[in-house]
Amino acid sequence: MRVTQPAVEIVDLVMRYGDTTAVDTLSLDVAPGTVTSILGPNGAGKTTTIETCEGFRSPHSGSVRVLGLDPVSDAKRLRPRVGVMLQSGGAWSGSRAHEMLRHIASLHAHPLDVDLLIERLGMQAYGRTPYRRLSGGQQQRLNLAMAVVGRPELLFLDEPTAGLDPQARRATWELIDELRGHGITTVLTTHFMDEAETLSDQVHIVDSGQVIASGTVAELAVSGAEDTIRFTTTPCLDVGALMTALPHDTKVTEPAAGSYVVTGHVTPALVASVTAWLAEHDLLTGTMHVRRQTLEDRFLDLTGRTLR
Amino acid sequence: MSSASPPGPDLDLSPRPGAAPIPAMLRHQAQMELRLLSRNGEQVLLTLVIPLVLLVLGARADQIVDLGEGRPIDIVTPGILALAVLSTSFTSLAIATGFERRYGVLKRLGASPLPRWGLLVGKVAAIVVVEILQLTVLSGVGLALGWEPSGGFVAVLQMLGLVVLGTAAFGALGLLIAGTLRAEATLAVANLVYVLLLVGGGLIVPLDRYPAASRHLLELLPSGALGQGLRDTFAGAGPQPFCVVVLILWAVCCGLAVSRTFTWED
Numbered sequence: 082m083r084v085t086q087p088a089v090e091i092v093d094l095v096m097r098y099g100d101t102t103a104v105d106t107l108s109l110d111v112a113p114g115t116v117t118s119i120l121g122p123n124g125a126g127k128t129t130t131i132e133t134c135e136g137f138r139s140p141h142s143g144s145v146r147v148l149g150l151d152p153v154s155d156a157k158r159l160r161p162r163v164g165v166m167l168q169s170g171g172a173w174s175g176s177r178a179h180e181m182l183r184h185i186a187s188l189h190a191h192p193l194d195v196d197l198l199i200e201r202l203g204m205q206a207y208g209r210t211p212y213r214r215l216s217g218g219q220q221q222r223l224n225l226a227m228a229v230v231g232r233p234e235l236l237f238l239d240e241p242t243a244g245l246d247p248q249a250r251r252a253t254w255e256l257i258d259e260l261r262g263h264g265i266t267t268v269l270t271t272h273f274m275d276e277a278e279t280l281s282d283q284v285h286i287v288d289s290g291q292v293i294a295s296g297t298v299a300e301l302a303v304s305g306a307e308d309t310i311r312f313t314t315t316p317c318l319d320v321g322a323l324m325t326a327l328p329h330d331t332k333v334t335e336p337a338a339g340s341y342v343v344t345g346h347v348t349p350a351l352v353a354s355v356t357a358w359l360a361e362h363d364l365l366t367g368t369m370h371v372r373r374q375t376l377e378d379r380f381l382d383l384t385g386r387t388l389r
Numbered sequence: 390m391s392s393a394s395p396p397g398p399d400l401d402l403s404p405r406p407g408a409a410p411i412p413a414m415l416r417h418q419a420q421m422e423l424r425l426l427s428r429n430g431e432q433v434l435l436t437l438v439i440p441l442v443l444l445v446l447g448a449r450a451d452q453i454v455d456l457g458e459g460r461p462i463d464i465v466t467p468g469i470l471a472l473a474v475l476s477t478s479f480t481s482l483a484i485a486t487g488f489e490r491r492y493g494v495l496k497r498l499g500a501s502p503l504p505r506w507g508l509l510v511g512k513v514a515a516i517v518v519v520e521i522l523q524l525t526v527l528s529g530v531g532l533a534l535g536w537e538p539s540g541g542f543v544a545v546l547q548m549l550g551l552v553v554l555g556t557a558a559f560g561a562l563g564l565l566i567a568g569t570l571r572a573e574a575t576l577a578v579a580n581l582v583y584v585l586l587l588v589g590g591g592l593i594v595p596l597d598r599y600p601a602a603s604r605h606l607l608e609l610l611p612s613g614a615l616g617q618g619l620r621d622t623f624a625g626a627g628p629q630p631f632c633v634v635v636l637i638l639w640a641v642c643c644g645l646a647v648s649r650t651f652t653w654e655d
């Protein structure tokens with residue numbers, strides 16, 4: 082029986098620059114036909130990891146397989162099958178936008194229809210503009226177009242929507258989603274939680290060169306999650322009494338007078354228990370917010386809230 | 390197609406990977422390089438305008454520098470051809486490659502189906518086209534100014550051999566600089582070396598006009614070897630084997646160094 086081969090398989094990857102270890106025994110698998118986000122703070126090792134998959138560097142230790150092949154020694158066979166969007170640059174500063182896209186297309190056997198792609202990504206207006214005069218967002222769109230124009234099976238996109246306006250971001254997401262519909266695997270890095278939440282089948286949170294959490298968006302947001310119910314009512318309630326009325330892993334605090342926080346596994350039943358207890362004591366709530374943990378909370382919990 | 394499909398034209402996004410045939414890739418790459426070169430005013434100035442101005446001035450150079458026996462135009466024209474080779478295969482190549490590294494062009498193309506040797510072939514093809522244009526225009530103008538080369542058809546073949554070796558030596562040196570230094574440093578060094586070799590590198594002024602001590606040093610430089618080789622060739626004597634050996638050594642040594650040190654981004 083043949084087990085489905087991962088599109089990307091990274092095992093214990095270590096990458097160093099001089100004394101700095103950028104990637105430290107990182108492992109992850111990417112299932113074919115899915116969108117995978119690698120999420121992490123600056124300097125977490127995302128770009129180094131993705132560029133190792135693209136064959137720009139050899140692992141110092143560990144192994145990387147892309148479509149079952151070695152990105153460095155099998156580069157010749159892999160390059161036509163893999164589309165790459167660099168984090169920045171990637172075009173001659175004097176080349177014109179459409180000229181550059183047509184050039185990359187000309188290196189492939191069956192490229193996309195360049196005119197349709199230009200129209201699809203809204204790049205008609207600046208076709209003759211030299212790359213150096215394009216805005217950051219226009220350069221990003223050209224870079225995305227160059228990644229997909231060769232009709233690859235697998236896409237590596239390094240921060241595909243950095244610097245894009247909301248419309249262009251949405252257009253990029255729609256394109257990635259549609260490519261998934263055609264069976265194309267996408268691996269992208271991002272800082273944007275909403276991007277990871279909207280697009281990904283699988284999210285890997287990376288910090289200090291390691292995967293510190295993996296899963297679907299729902300799994301990640303829930304696992305170890307402490308959801309909250311916040312409500313306001315009469316100050317100085319007996320929170321101990323409320324806690325006895327709730328499941329025993331639930332905590333209740335009153336951080337400010339009259340403002341209460343219920344922390345625990347928030348379910349509809351828990352909300353009902355809280356409001357029932359309040360009704361029993363004839364207490365009217367001012368406001369009540371149920372807040373489930375988002376991917377962003379999870380991300381900040383895992384990678385720390387301080388700037389670095 | 391569902392009604393929820395995104396607006397816009399019908400684009401078939403299904404995967405269909407494949408590299409274009411190698412000859413097509415090489416042709417497209419060389420054409421792209423040439424288009425970018427011809428669009429760059431500084432490159433045209435460096436490779437064509439400066440040598441042309443120096444050639445015209447050089448016809449009267451004996452009033453400024455002592456070029457030795459013979460008519461100035463006969464001494465200066467082969468040197469200008471050597472300068473043309475230097476400008477294209479060294480300065481222009483180094484600067485372009487340095488900024489390709491800086492802007493991720495080499496990396497981007499390195500991720501495309503174009504083989505890495507294909508990048509080099511594209512550059513060599515563009516250099517060859519530019520050099521053919523330079524040599525045609527400059528020798529044409531030289532002849533119009535009264536240049537009388539000796540050696541006939543054999544000299545033309547010898548010139549082509551020297552130009553190939555000089556291009557290899559200067560090109561490898563240019564890639565060595567561009568592949569190791571940052572783009573701005575490459576720009577500075579490539580221009581500085583161009584000026585230094587132009588003024589005192591044995592390129593245009595015959596080696597026997599230099600003091601004996603520096604003459605031996607200049608014979609060992611690729612500029613001195615190419616300049617003197619071309620002057621000897623068009624004096625009808627053919628290049629001295631020593632010049633040929635010097636150019637080959639520079640090409641081989643720098644080429645090996647490039648293969649060990651070149652990195653794809655700065």
